[in-house]
Amino acid sequence: xxxxxxxxxxxxxxxxxxxxxxxxxxxxxxxxxxxxxxxxxxxxxxxxxxxxxxxxxxxxxxxxxxxxxxxxxxxxxxxxxxxxxxxxxxxxxxxxxxxxxxxxxxxxxxxxxxxxxxxxxxxxxxxxxxxxxxxxxxxxxxxxxxxxxxxxxxxxxxxxxxxxxxxxxxxxxxxxxxxxxxxxxxxxxxxxxxxxxxxxxxxxxxxxxxxxxxxxxxxxxxxxxxxxxxxxxxxxxx
Numbered sequence: 001x002x003x004x005x006x007x008x009x010x011x012x013x014x015x016x017x018x019x020x021x022x023x024x025x026x027x028x029x030x031x032x033x034x035x036x037x038x039x040x041x042x043x044x045x046x047x048x049x050x051x052x053x054x055x056x057x058x059x060x061x062x063x064x065x066x067x068x069x070x071x072x073x074x075x076x077x078x079x080x081x082x083x084x085x086x087x088x089x090x091x092x093x094x095x096x097x098x099x100x101x102x103x104x105x106x107x108x109x110x111x112x113x114x115x116x117x118x119x120x121x122x123x124x125x126x127x128x129x130x131x132x133x134x135x136x137x138x139x140x141x142x143x144x145x146x147x148x149x150x151x152x153x154x155x156x157x158x159x160x161x162x163x164x165x166x167x168x169x170x171x172x173x174x175x176x177x178x179x180x181x182x183x184x185x186x187x188x189x190x191x192x193x194x195x196x197x198x199x200x201x202x203x204x205x206x207x208x209x210x211x212x213x214x215x216x217x218x219x220x221x222x223x224x225x226x227x228x229x230x231x232x233x234x235x236x237x238x
Contacts, residue, residue, distance in 0.1 A: 025195075031057050116142040136179075212236070
């Protein structure tokens with residue numbers, strides 16, 4: 001029932017937020033905040049592509065990019081989740097099942113990609129021009145599977161791409177897009193900022209309507225791994 005946690009990792013849940021909604025916030029929201037902290041400011045009016053827009057991280061990324069950073073947001077999602085993604089703030093929605101984003105999206109300032117290495121090659125393909133030359137690719141470290149396929153397997157080519165982009169931007173900034181791999185870390189101050197944004201109605205957590213009990217954790221994992229959940233998957237302890 002009790003866990004020892006560093007005080008600096010914590011923030012009090014606002015009274016206006018349910019435990020379920022609060023539980024769906026920290027991992028996703030901190031991932032988004034820490035990723036976009038890497039992006040050059042100002043961001044107002046800049047174009048961002050957000051992959052997996054209806055996922056737990058994607059739903060927060062859309063709201064943060066639109067409501068806080070004032071960016072023009074393009075997001076990928078299935079057709080049945082298009083309306084949700086637009087409601088969250090996406091200006092353009094691409095149905096990833098019927099369209100290849102790299103054929104549609106051009107000259108983005110930022111690509112926010114929570115699918116790990118799945119879309120790296122298409123995103124960084126110079127012939128596709130998904131990113132501007134001085135754009136920024138944010139590759140979010142993920143783990144697990146989607147539709148039975150590993151999405152976190154790191155290949156030699158991925159390491160080469162990361163090193164190439166880092167070195168090129170060190171030698172000649174803006175020659176090719178910046179590339180950052182993002183791993184989230186706990187931060188109580190940033191979490192407090194997230195809750196402040198919730199109070200200001202600039203952010204809200206999105207979680208799947210199917211909430212699992214503590215004895216259904218295995219089912220919750222399988223449900224999430226199928227890749228069809230909307231937002232975060234929540235487990236209620238009691």
